[in-house]
Amino acid sequence: MYRNFEEIANRARSLGPKRAVILFPDDTDVMQATIEGMKEGLIEPVLVGEKEHIAAVAHQNGETPGGMEIINQRNPQQAANLCLDMVIRGEASFVVKGNILTTYLYRALIKATRQLAPDQTPCTLCFHQAPSMNKIFIITDPGVNIQPGLTTKKQTLTNAIQVLRSLGCDNPRVMTLAADHIDEKPSIAEDHGARLKRMADKGLLGPCTIAEAMNLPDLFAGHCIEADLLPDIFLVPNIEAGNILVKTTDHLMGGVRQCVTVGAGLITLTPSRSDGYEARMGNLALGLVLAEACKRG
Amino acid sequence: MDFSFEEIMGRGGQQKKRRVVISGKRDTNALSAILAARDRGWIDPVACGCSLSGLGKEMDVHFADSDMLKARQHALRLLEQGEADALLDMGPSNNRLFSVIDETLTHTKKSHLLSYVSVFRAPKNGRITLLTDTLINSKPGLKEKIEIVENAIRVGKGLGISQPKIAALGPLELVNLSIPSTLDAAMLSKMSERRQFGGAIVEGPLAMDNAESALAARHKGIESPVPGNVDIYLFPDLESANITAQFLGFLGSFQLGGVLAGTRLPIIIRSSLESPDSWLLNIALGLVVNRGI
Numbered sequence: 292m293y294r295n296f297e298e299i300a301n302r303a304r305s306l307g308p309k310r311a312v313i314l315f316p317d318d319t320d321v322m323q324a325t326i327e328g329m330k331e332g333l334i335e336p337v338l339v340g341e342k343e344h345i346a347a348v349a350h351q352n353g354e355t356p357g358g359m360e361i362i363n364q365r366n367p368q369q370a371a372n373l374c375l376d377m378v379i380r381g382e383a384s385f386v387v388k389g390n391i392l393t394t395y396l397y398r399a400l401i402k403a404t405r406q407l408a409p410d411q412t413p414c415t416l417c418f419h420q421a422p423s424m425n426k427i428f429i430i431t432d433p434g435v436n437i438q439p440g441l442t443t444k445k446q447t448l449t450n451a452i453q454v455l456r457s458l459g460c461d462n463p464r465v466m467t468l469a470a471d472h473i474d475e476k477p478s479i480a481e482d483h484g485a486r487l488k489r490m491a492d493k494g495l496l497g498p499c500t501i502a503e504a505m506n507l508p509d510l511f512a513g514h515c516i517e518a519d520l521l522p523d524i525f526l527v528p529n530i531e532a533g534n535i536l537v538k539t540t541d542h543l544m545g546g547v548r549q550c551v552t553v554g555a556g557l558i559t560l561t562p563s564r565s566d567g568y569e570a571r572m573g574n575l576a577l578g579l580v581l582a583e584a585c586k587r588g
Numbered sequence: 589m590d591f592s593f594e595e596i597m598g599r600g601g602q603q604k605k606r607r608v609v610i611s612g613k614r615d616t617n618a619l620s621a622i623l624a625a626r627d628r629g630w631i632d633p634v635a636c637g638c639s640l641s642g643l644g645k646e647m648d649v650h651f652a653d654s655d656m657l658k659a660r661q662h663a664l665r666l667l668e669q670g671e672a673d674a675l676l677d678m679g680p681s682n683n684r685l686f687s688v689i690d691e692t693l694t695h696t697k698k699s700h701l702l703s704y705v706s707v708f709r710a711p712k713n714g715r716i717t718l719l720t721d722t723l724i725n726s727k728p729g730l731k732e733k734i735e736i737v738e739n740a741i742r743v744g745k746g747l748g749i750s751q752p753k754i755a756a757l758g759p760l761e762l763v764n765l766s767i768p769s770t771l772d773a774a775m776l777s778k779m780s781e782r783r784q785f786g787g788a789i790v791e792g793p794l795a796m797d798n799a800e801s802a803l804a805a806r807h808k809g810i811e812s813p814v815p816g817n818v819d820i821y822l823f824p825d826l827e828s829a830n831i832t833a834q835f836l837g838f839l840g841s842f843q844l845g846g847v848l849a850g851t852r853l854p855i856i857i858r859s860s861l862e863s864p865d866s867w868l869l870n871i872a873l874g875l876v877v878n879r880g881i
Contacts, residue, residue, distance in 0.1 A: 423841055433759070437766055470830035471860045472726060473682045480827060506830075507838035508860035521839075531769055532828040534759035538796030539832050543711060544840040565797055565804040 292460035294426050296573050303576035306583050307333040309384040312374045317344040318390035322352045324571035333575050341365040367391055371399035378557050384582035385558035397435050404554030412446040413554025417537040421546035425518035430525045433533030441483050451524050452497045457584035463499045466522035471506035480528035549577045556585045596872035610635045611663040612678035621867030636663040664692040667853050674854035681857045700735045702850040705743045706833045708842045718820040722833045723859045726826040730772045739849035740820045741788045746877030752819040755799035756792025769824030833861045845869040854878040
């Protein structure tokens with residue numbers, strides 16, 4: 292398993308180039324990362340969106356518009372669907388979200404997942420590197436499912452476990468996060484956590500170890516824990532907790548975050564719209580490594 | 589970045605010694621903080637209840653035959669009658685404790701519903717920053733959130749933040765009808781525009797990245813003095829607040845302090861979010877926040 296994003300970037304350099312389809316790259320940071328990714332031999336980009344816009348932004352960034360393949364589709368939903376279709380048909384390895392509302396891409400991925408693997412549900416996996424942790428860990432799902440029920444959480448965990456296993460983490464350590472609350476009655480998050488642990492113990496989620504503790508005060512319970520024993524996957528109760536938590540981890544704790552959204556083995560890179568050029572380069576590297584790993588898996 | 593007892597106490601200026609009544613289950617860490625605060629001349633402790641009867645050498649013990657519930661009731665009455673200036677409950681800080689507080693304190697001694705405010709130092713600017721409600725109200729609606737905001741404003745004022753900037757957090761910066769917290773945040777934001785929170789400014793909904801960076805906020809068309817300058821983070825619910833505080837305290841290695849808000853008299857507790865050696869800090873926070881009384 293990779294311990295930091297540098298290891299992922301190194302691995303990506305040995306795998307490229309792969310065909311990547313970039314959805315609405317009409318933004319300077321997105322375009323710059325696309326051009327650099329191409330120059331560094333990571334990707335062979337196919338650009339989807341409004342052709343004139345894309346050509347203009349490419350030109351601003353010093354690229355001749357003829358140097359890259361552009362597919363003209365100005366309707367955001369149709370463009371997102373087209374990108375997923377290309378990955379399904381094997382014409383590209385993964386999708387990169389550009390200057391577009393993530394909802395369009397989520398919708399396209401949900402539709403594709405329903406067709407290819409009806410028992411799965413897509414979820415966003417945020418890969419984190421934080422100063423105090425000597426390994427990469429995942430927080431899920433801060434993106435797709437607003438208030439997931441038990442079945443969706445099971446599908447989310449199964450998905451996350453599968454992705455981590457494909458990256459070489461054979462037996463991911465999982466924590467189902469909940470508030471350390473003051474009621475004696477278990478919260479919904481704790482009830483789901485206990486049920487998921489029972490499912491995992493029966494082997495229903497794939498090889499993994501779910502921690503008994505559902506909050507960090509209990510996990511640490513008065514002692515320090517070595518990084519290796521910390522969870523690889525944190526399952527959050529809902530989108531509100533997840534979204535705030537992933538952004539806290541990079542903005543307040545000084546970490547680095549890379550987001551991907553995966554369903555039915557289809558990889559879509561879903562960086563924040565506010566992510567700059569460097570974050571987007573790191574995101575491309577993760578996409579390459581995941582596309583290769585999931586293909587092999 | 590950590591802060592010290594001295595620094596927090598320094599914010600309160602010269603203080604008179606407080607009579608503090610102690611209740612709850614005996615806790616070694618709490619006890620050593622109480623003795624340290626006494627030795628510094630900040631407090632004059634008195635214990636309450638049979639679980640603390642062994643403390644006779646260190647301080648007076650009242651109601652030495654009472655069980656924990658009765659001792660807590662006695663302690664709260666001493667507070668209510670002005671026999672004590674503050675209460676410190678060694679725990680456990682659970683629903684039973686908060687119910688006793690709710691039931692025993694009369695209306696005049698309670699300003700609001702009880703809520704909890706976690707305190708840490710923001711890494712970006714070193715400023716004391718508040719997170720709420722990290723412990724008590726699990727699914728606050730708009731009515732509760734108004735009180736939670738008012739409680740936090742009061743705690744902020746006690747810590748010297750006179751016109752706090754408050755980020756009402758959500759998973760995104762747009763109002764989304766499927767996500768009720770975004771509606772609450774928008775409503776609080778409008779209330780603040782109409783100065784219903786005095787000089788405090790509430791902006792929301794804000795995602796954490798917009799709250800943290802004025803640039804990211806502007807990128808999304810949000811023109812407000814709050815992004816990049818947040819004093820108080822208001823969370824959608826307990827899960828999001830408590831889990832975020834867990835990460836900051838346990839994986840981010842920030843020192844967290846905590847203040848019970850909503851009472852007019854200091855009630856000092858420690859939640860599991862703070863490390864056991866944060867008792868002294870929580871004592872300081874409790875006394876300083878309520879120093880005007």
